[in-house]
Amino acid sequence: MPILFKIILLILFIVFFFGFFFTEKYLQLQHRFFSWYYKLIGIDAQFKTKSPTLTKITSLIAIVFLCFIYAAIVEDSNKKNQNATATQEQKTAIAETVNLEEPDMKTVYDFLKKCETYYLATVENDQPRVRPFGTVDIFEDKIYIQTGKVKNVSKQMAKNPKVEICAFDGSSWIRIEATVVNDDRIEAKQHMLDNYPSLRQMYKADDDNTQVLYLKDATATFYSFGKDPKVVKF
Numbered sequence: 001m002p003i004l005f006k007i008i009l010l011i012l013f014i015v016f017f018f019g020f021f022f023t024e025k026y027l028q029l030q031h032r033f034f035s036w037y038y039k040l041i042g043i044d045a046q047f048k049t050k051s052p053t054l055t056k057i058t059s060l061i062a063i064v065f066l067c068f069i070y071a072a073i074v075e076d077s078n079k080k081n082q083n084a085t086a087t088q089e090q091k092t093a094i095a096e097t098v099n100l101e102e103p104d105m106k107t108v109y110d111f112l113k114k115c116e117t118y119y120l121a122t123v124e125n126d127q128p129r130v131r132p133f134g135t136v137d138i139f140e141d142k143i144y145i146q147t148g149k150v151k152n153v154s155k156q157m158a159k160n161p162k163v164e165i166c167a168f169d170g171s172s173w174i175r176i177e178a179t180v181v182n183d184d185r186i187e188a189k190q191h192m193l194d195n196y197p198s199l200r201q202m203y204k205a206d207d208d209n210t211q212v213l214y215l216k217d218a219t220a221t222f223y224s225f226g227k228d229p230k231v232v233k234f
């Protein structure tokens with residue numbers, strides 16, 4: 001249910017509910033301005049019911065609106081649960097496709113997607129810098145990440161394009177060492193934004209800030225306890 005509709009329902013509920021139950025003093029104070037309204041809901045300035053039937057009806061209307069609000073809340077929470085289940089199903093689907101036995105570049109992409117958050121390390125002078133990242137996209141057979149040019153991470157990568165990425169899915173983990181290459185083409189940025197609609201609130205393909213970079217000369221190593229590491233280069 002649209003938020004505006006819910007707000008209207010809530011206002012209607014408050015109007016009808018408090019119209020009936022507000023204090024006498026308040027009613028008297030407001031009577032001058034809202035006499036037409038009290039007439040509508042069937043009470044006078046002394047908070048006496050002129051028409052018991054009318055007040056009963058307005059109370060009933062308030063209860064009906066309350067039921068609507070309750071139904072809207074329940075509907076929303078059901079939807080959220082469904083979405084959570086869908087996301088869980090999607091994750092399971094991705095998890096099933098990630099074959100760590102014979103990994104390739106797509107495995108690396110799937111694994112990062114499955115982890116949702118990975119950690120991107122850059123170098124600033126002689127100091128390593130690391131932060132959480134989430135964006136990952138395959139465009140023209142290359143793995144891309146996204147950031148904003150205003151960020152320190154971007155400035156660090158401009159100075160020293162060597163990066164390392166680490167992510168853990170709960171049982172296996174990946175470490176990718178690579179060199180990042182800035183791609184200023186609108187189509188590369190648009191592809192990323194199309195895959196992350198939530199980013200569109202902050203970034204646009206043709207703004208001066210959005211930046212996408214692809215991983216070059218990458219070596220990705222998959223690790224699991226008790227298993228030999230698997231290496232993939234791309």
Ligand SMILES: Cc1cc2nc3c(=O)[nH]c(=O)nc-3n(C[C@H](O)[C@H](O)[C@H](O)COP(=O)(O)O)c2cc1C
Pocket residue numbers: 117129131132133134135146147148151152153154
């Ligand atoms: C889960 C998560 C995912 C994130 N993904 C990205 C991302 O893909 N790109 C990005 O620029 N910032 C992302 N951020 C925000 C950066 O971590 C944050 O801006 C960080 O401070 C950038 O590093 P810097 O301060 O060294 O520039 C993410 C943050 C979180 C918590």
